Amino acid sequence: MPPKNGLPFGRICLTRGGSMDKKRNKMLASGAACLSLTLLFSLDTLVNTHVFPLFYSFAPQAKDAATIVGALTLFAIAGIAMRRPFPFISLKMALSFACAAAAGLGCIILGALWESALITFAGAVLLSVGGRTVVPLFACFTLVRLDYLRAYTVLLAALVAQYPLAFAVGLLPEHIVFAYVLAAPFASLLLAHAGGASTMLRTRGRQRLGDLSIANPRSFIPLSHIVFLTFAFFNLATGCALTYLADGGIPQNAEFSILPLAALLVAATAGRRLDGDALVKLSCLLILCGFLVVPLAGLPNNAARGLSLSSPWLFAAGSTCFTFVFYLVLSEIGRRNRFGSVPLFAIGYGVSRIGFEVGALVGHLMNSSADAAVIASVALSFLFASYGILLLGKVSFRTLIEDVRPVSETDTDDRVAIERELSEQCERAIERYGLTPRESEIVKLLAQGRSIAIIQEKLFVSKNTVKTHVKNIYMKLDVHSQQELIDRIRTLP
Structure with missing residues (x-):
């Protein structure tokens, strides 16, 4: 049996003290x-x-x-x-x-x-x-x-x-x-x-x-x-x-x-x-x-x-x-x-x-x-x-x-590097294909996998306006779907 002033007893005291401090x-x-x-x-x-x-x-x-x-x-x-x-x-x-x-x-x-x-x-x-x-x-x-x-x-x-x-x-x-x-x-x-x-x-x-x-x-x-x-x-x-x-x-x-x-x-x-x-x-x-x-x-x-x-x-x-x-x-x-x-x-x-x-x-x-x-x-x-x-x-x-789904700080930290890399790729695509400011906003959301409904709510514009911009973006990047757009942006040199 360890002495009263031994390590196990000391840990208990520390735990109690820590608990009292927290309280x-x-x-x-x-x-x-x-x-x-x-x-x-x-x-x-x-x-x-x-x-x-x-x-x-x-x-x-x-x-x-x-x-x-x-x-x-x-x-x-x-x-x-x-x-x-x-x-x-x-x-x-x-x-x-x-x-x-x-x-x-x-x-x-x-x-x-x-x-x-x-x-x-x-x-x-x-x-x-x-x-x-x-x-x-x-x-x-x-x-x-x-x-x-x-x-x-x-x-x-x-x-x-x-x-x-x-x-x-x-x-x-x-x-x-x-x-x-x-x-x-x-x-x-x-x-x-x-x-x-x-x-x-x-x-x-x-x-x-x-x-x-x-x-x-x-x-x-x-x-x-x-x-x-x-x-x-x-x-x-x-x-x-x-x-x-x-x-x-x-x-x-x-x-x-x-x-x-x-x-x-x-x-x-x-x-x-x-x-x-x-x-x-x-x-x-x-x-x-x-x-x-x-x-x-x-x-x-x-x-x-x-x-x-x-x-x-x-x-x-x-x-x-x-x-x-x-x-x-x-x-x-x-x-x-x-x-x-x-x-x-x-x-x-x-x-x-x-x-x-x-x-x-x-x-x-x-x-x-x-x-x-x-x-x-x-x-x-x-x-x-x-x-x-x-x-x-x-x-x-x-x-x-x-x-409301809980969000922790690690949830944001894990996404920061990915979001930064994707943002840099989107900027390259915007510069290379000459997208307008509104098209630039939409292409970033499309690259993140967002639907037209979410983009509409995010930018406070009508659904038809979003569809028109998406059509122009597809034409400029020579793609036919959102997945092709994502692949094109991610593989840009």
């Missing part, structure tokens, strides 16, 4: 992720309740315009990310966007003092683009690093904690609130960095995401997937919650919307968790109830009119529950394919912003008159009821996640 690191990463997201969520609340109302009286359209510009920026980030090697975003880039948000806050304050619509508009755009695009994208990578159970609890804790934090900060003097809005993006980014976001953004491969999506189509969610429409649809309720019955641009208090999330958090700590599909049904039910109680405002009964005032609370509760699902689903998909997570998060955020803006317009319409409120609420009640009946059974977030 401690996971706890620290979870804590950093929770704090980062709490700051991010509370920042969004304070911007809507304390910053945007500053210019509501003289530039009410600036907020809506800034939201649209922010959504377009997110779509641009997704498009650029698909044409660049992973990861495209970094801590330095996120910090520069946070600086833009700080400059935007300064412009808004100056614009409010001088009542300048132009300065205010520029500030609102800078704040929206700087603080609501790359900053949350970077922070979300802390969730990608966590496993599902930890991400579930961290997200719930952050969404619940942001309510008392935003409420407490909102009670402080105005200059302290502005200082918090100024510092929160930087603190959130540094905490996300400490939580491992930068680690998840590291990779050895330099393959473009667009090429990787063609090689692994099942690992990427197409833009036409109904999940993105669902994101926009449910964020319509968020826009309504912030604009319906708003007073001078200040949203109605919706602190009680914390109750469903708090109940979910208590259940999670007890080991009971709802899956994404059940949470979507809960969100749909709360939002539907919010629209159904709006017409009660026209009844003579005081109790009914009082009940109608709960609609912003129900909108906020339902949309916040769906926000939880939104982050949970995207982080789980990002965990299976972190290479495609940047465009995935960007498009998800972008369509959510568009849905939010549509909801804000509906909220303004409902504020215009009692009749408009009734008509809009009945129409939206019908839409959400139809969604609940027709689509909830067909759109399964669990199935969506399981259908």
Whole structure:
């Protein structure tokens, strides 16, 4: 039997120590992720309740315009990310966007003092683009690093904690609130960095995401997937919650919307968790109830009119529950394919912003008159009821996640050399046979074995256009099939 200080006993000690270190690191990463997201969520609340109302009286359209510009920026980030090697975003880039948000806050304050619509508009755009695009994208990578159970609890804790934090900060003097809005993006980014976001953004491969999506189509969610429409649809309720019955641009208090999330958090700590599909049904039910109680405002009964005032609370509760699902689903998909997570998060955020803006317009319409409120609420009640009946059974977030084929770093490394050699051969063929720029794009995809349907989706052109270019390529290279084309390109001297 070896002595206690022998090698076998020492290995056990090392194993235990390593296990404890891993557990401690996971706890620290979870804590950093929770704090980062709490700051991010509370920042969004304070911007809507304390910053945007500053210019509501003289530039009410600036907020809506800034939201649209922010959504377009997110779509641009997704498009650029698909044409660049992973990861495209970094801590330095996120910090520069946070600086833009700080400059935007300064412009808004100056614009409010001088009542300048132009300065205010520029500030609102800078704040929206700087603080609501790359900053949350970077922070979300802390969730990608966590496993599902930890991400579930961290997200719930952050969404619940942001309510008392935003409420407490909102009670402080105005200059302290502005200082918090100024510092929160930087603190959130540094905490996300400490939580491992930068680690998840590291990779050895330099393959473009667009090429990787063609090689692994099942690992990427197409833009036409109904999940993105669902994101926009449910964020319509968020826009309504912030604009319906708003007073001078200040949203109605919706602190009680914390109750469903708090109940979910208590259940999670007890080991009971709802899956994404059940949470979507809960969100749909709360939002539907919010629209159904709006017409009660026209009844003579005081109790009914009082009940109608709960609609912003129900909108906020339902949309916040769906926000939880939104982050949970995207982080789980990002965990299976972190290479495609940047465009995935960007498009998800972008369509959510568009849905939010549509909801804000509906909220303004409902504020215009009692009749408009009734008509809009009945129409939206019908839409959400139809969604609940027709689509909830067909759109399964669990199935969506399981259908995404995991991609590892070795998958990209093994293809880099092959892709580089094939690209060089294609360049030789393009130069030798004088192909046009569009024909050059198509011949590279044909050489990779892509079908006309995939090329059509990739290049956003019609099927007949692709067929015409393919016919011209075959004629120039003197081949009659795709396999002959591939053989010709691979054997070029």
